[in-house]
Amino acid sequence: MKRLALIIAVLAFGLAACSEKSQVAEFKQGKYQGKPDSQSWANDPLPDEFRGGKWNKGDRTSWEESIKKRQLAQHEYRRIYQ
Amino acid sequence: MARMKFLCDAERCIECNGCVTACKNENEVPWGVNRRRVVTINDGVVGAEKSISVACMHCSDAPCMAVCPVDCFYRTDDGVVLHDKDLCIGCGYCFYACPFGAPQFPQAGAFGLRGKMDKCTFCAGGPEADRSEAEFKKYGRNRLSEGKLPACAEMCSTKALLGGDGDVIADIYRERVLRRGRGADLWGWSAAYGLPGQKPGAQPLQPQQSAPTSGKS
Numbered sequence: 001m002k003r004l005a006l007i008i009a010v011l012a013f014g015l016a017a018c019s020e021k022s023q024v025a026e027f028k029q030g031k032y033q034g035k036p037d038s039q040s041w042a043n044d045p046l047p048d049e050f051r052g053g054k055w056n057k058g059d060r061t062s063w064e065e066s067i068k069k070r071q072l073a074q075h076e077y078r079r080i081y082q
Numbered sequence: 083m084a085r086m087k088f089l090c091d092a093e094r095c096i097e098c099n100g101c102v103t104a105c106k107n108e109n110e111v112p113w114g115v116n117r118r119r120v121v122t123i124n125d126g127v128v129g130a131e132k133s134i135s136v137a138c139m140h141c142s143d144a145p146c147m148a149v150c151p152v153d154c155f156y157r158t159d160d161g162v163v164l165h166d167k168d169l170c171i172g173c174g175y176c177f178y179a180c181p182f183g184a185p186q187f188p189q190a191g192a193f194g195l196r197g198k199m200d201k202c203t204f205c206a207g208g209p210e211a212d213r214s215e216a217e218f219k220k221y222g223r224n225r226l227s228e229g230k231l232p233a234c235a236e237m238c239s240t241k242a243l244l245g246g247d248g249d250v251i252a253d254i255y256r257e258r259v260l261r262r263g264r265g266a267d268l269w270g271w272s273a274a275y276g277l278p279g280q281k282p283g284a285q286p287l288q289p290q291q292s293a294p295t296s297g298k299s
Contacts, residue, residue, distance in 0.1 A: 032156040037156070037164065039158075060159075067084070067229060068247065070230065074236075074245075074251070074254060075254045
């Protein structure tokens with residue numbers, strides 16, 4: 001009985017060496033290391049002659065509305081025919 | 083929240099390279115670097131020639147960002163992928179990872195100088211004070227901070243290249259596709275520019291031209 005237990009223990013220990021460790025590296029999302037950037041809507045709108053958008057400084061919603069209007073100007077069906 | 087994207091209509095692009103020129107001019111891109119370029123397939127084959135304008139697609143899961151060893155890439159709140167040139171080491175990993183060939187490296191030196199990576203910024207500048215000279219020198223003009231769209235899209239004469247929030251430009255493109263028909267009729271002048279209600283088809287013949295005759299001439 002004792003001998004059998006010893007054989008099992010030796011086998012278990014010996015086979016453990018055959019196990020394989022995962023070699024696939026775990027992907028970790030990188031973290032930006034550079035300088036911080038400012039937001040587009042944090043700026044003042046340009047004077048009228050430069051034909052930029054109109055928004056309230058610091059107000060993201062108004063900037064997004066302004067840029068959306070500009071995007072819709074690319075829709076020639078609406079721009080020309082309606 | 084906007085997700086800024088480009089969309090190029092292959093039925094409309096006429097390979098004029100106006101977008102490439104607009105980008106170079108607006109951002110004063112150095113010689114040898116092309117942030118945007120026009121790719122054409124089946125060049126010269128009538129009915130099969132297609133062109134699209136390609137630049138950084140500002141991927142939602144950008145591979146350049148994943149492979150950068152110094153983590154110099156970031157994504158703005160509008161979904162624009164930008165990078166910090168002060169941090170870039172010019173290793174070129176992003177160039178290999180990008181499926182669109184967007185990252186560019188200056189090649190001005192006699193020995194193939196690699197330098198800092200340069201790419202399309204969606205005319206949104208970079209991590210410097212907005213509209214400053216430093217930002218313009220490193221990244222080009224910041225048109226988004228002026229309430230404008232990228233110069234390439236705004237300059238496109240046929241409006242093949244659309245730029246802006248993915249949802250908005252997808253709606254524009256969808257309506258365009260629905261109006262111009264599909265299948266074998268989908269090529270030619272009327273297909274691309276046809277007025278609503280007009281049957282799509284080939285470009286109308288000019289008065290001095292005559293219809294092609296059968297047999298060899």
